[in-house]
Amino acid sequence: MNLVLHTNHKNLEGQIAVTGSKSETNRLLLLKALFPNITLANTSNSDDSEVMQKALIGKDEIVDIHHAGTAMRFLTAYFAVNEGREVVMTGSSRMQERPIKILVEALAQLGVEISYEKEVGYPPIRIKGKKVSASKVTLAANVSSQYISALLLVASKLENGLELTLEGEITSIPYINMTLALLKDLEIQTSFEGNVIKVYPKETVASKEMVVESDWSSASYFFSLVALADQASITLSSYKKDSLQGDSALVGIYEKMGVETTFEGNKMTLKKQPNFKHETVNLELNNTPDIAQTIVVTCLGLGIGCHLTGLHTLKIKETDRLEALRIELTKLGATISVTNDSLTLVASENINHNIKIATYNDHRMAMAFAPLALKVPIIIEDAEVVSKSYPDFWNDLKALKFEVSEL
Template sequence: MKLLLQSALSEINAAIKITGSKSETNRLLLLKAMFPNITLANTSNSDDSEVMGAALATNNQQPTTSNQIIDIHHAGTAMRFLTAYFAVNAGREVVLTGSSRMQERPIKILVEALEQLGAVITYEKEVGYPPIRIKGQKITASKVKLAANVSSQYISALLLVASKLENGLELTLEGEITSIPYIKMTLALLNDLNIQTSFEGNVITVAPKPAVETKEMVVESDWSSASYYYSIAALADVASITISSYKENSLQGDSALVNLYKAMGVESSFNGNQLTLTKQANFNYQDVTFDLNNTPDIAQTIVVTCLGLGIGCHLTGLHTLKIKETDRLEALRIELTKLGANISVTNDSLTLVATKKINPNVAIATYNDHRMAMAFAPLALRVPIYIENAEVVSKSYPDFWEDLKSLGFQISEI
């Protein structure tokens, strides 16, 4: 599906309710699989969460089937979390696979960490990559070491299953830690279930806990999805956009948007669970420099916003973007260049030179990456733009195009 996005709006005044966080939902789905007396509310309706839930539901269908194939398609979070989950699910054997792109995304670091604990995992094709065969074991070892600068999803995968290990887990992270907010989110969710944890220096511990009390866990709305409304507020002439449901003291790392977009003329104000984004009049725009080591998923949105505002940016801490749904740094370089941008990338950074000219009617390729589609969409406030394979947004935000229409964007299928 190819969409043409246009907007003649000079002022945006709207309210949007955004589905639950994919990051929180997928963590809680795994915890619910281990502790069935948990109930969940406001869960994400994203493809990734649907895939995660379906994979975990196979527990009830065929709990001891050998050689059961579980296909998680493009869902990277599900691949990491389920690798750990099935590794500690004694007596269960599965083959965990995914899309062709998923089979290019490394899993070796997590597999080796699980093997330190006694997991039995083998590669079905290329060493270090899915598909993988997992023979669930009863794990008694409790100490593991892992490079600290890897995807936080590897770390969270180990922490989420840790309380079900006979002796809990002591995880030592070697080097400088990446994406600390996502690790803290995982630990906070465990703490909400009265699972004892500690995070001191580079050592994280999780105590064993065979059962938890019955409890409803309410998922906060997704801050990554909120980023597109920050971009829209920044690029509109006048804007007041209320989004819900959000917490001022959020567990999600992408809540850093509040401070990051303040530097781009957007004020944030909380009223209960509602967050209102307001464009500041007569704002003095300047080039921005951000370290996104803790929040790499919002890099695409930020650089597109900067292009639309006619300011430059230098973004660092982006090394994990090369192993996402696509090589996001290279994808950004290609697509922004088509729009007329002067952009350069390295393995972990991106630099955009300020320009006032944006080429109109450019077709943006999305590379099977939901964030490419959504990050570029707000640019329609400045120039007409085409989004190719627009249906890819269903991975994290299925209602995105309908919500944009409710803001007054003109969207037509080509």
């Protein structure tokens, strides 16, 4: 499905209820599988969370998680410690190109038996679940935080808990802290001192309802819309000022791009600052790489330059996001260069009209480019890819008076 986006309404006003955080939901789904007496509210309706839920309650030997990277990592750890269960974890052709070796080797340190069905280091993998008594693992600190969180989520069910030593500079700390905060909410004892994280064993937890905060990555597209509108006031729910999600850094980042954020109850209102003086945006996004696509597209729409660093994990996402951004922004007339971990956009007032944006099976490519419709008509290819994290996205754009039509 290719969608044409444009709008004659440059003044945006509305209220949007954003689906629960995919990151938080998937962590809590796994914790619920380990501790069935907890209940969950405001869970994500994303494809990734539905795949995760299905895999956790299913009994099949073959577990196919399609494009869901979080599910691949979290479930690898879950099935590894699920004594007596044998599964083959597989996914889409892109998933079979995404590395899993670091996590497999970490689990091997705990004595878990995992083998590769095809290429060494990549899914599909065969996992033979066992009772784990070993408790010490060492891992490179600059890897995807999902590997680290996968181990932490199952750690309390290990006979002797887990002592995880991270070697080098730690990236994506907010996502590690999110995992530890959820464990703390369940009164599972943890510590994070220097480069060592400990999780203590716990047989059972008290019955409790866990309410998932809405997704900050999904909110990023509304920050972009407000920045690019002539005037705007958009209220989003349900959000916390002191969020666990790393992408809540959006508030400070977009303040530098003329967006003012206020909180009241569980609602967050974004307002365009009139007559804002824009400057080149320089950001280190080590802790929040998922919002890089949104930010660079906003800068293009504002006619300002940016230099973004700390993006090394983007190369192993749904697509090589840095290369995808370079190709699509160039089609729009941008001058952009990328390295292995950075991106530089040169300021320019010109944006080409009616360009077809390829989405590379990547939900964030589709949504990050959509706000440009405030500046020029734009075509999003394979637009249904947004269902991975935000199935209601196109309907929410229509609620803001965007014209969204199939090509």
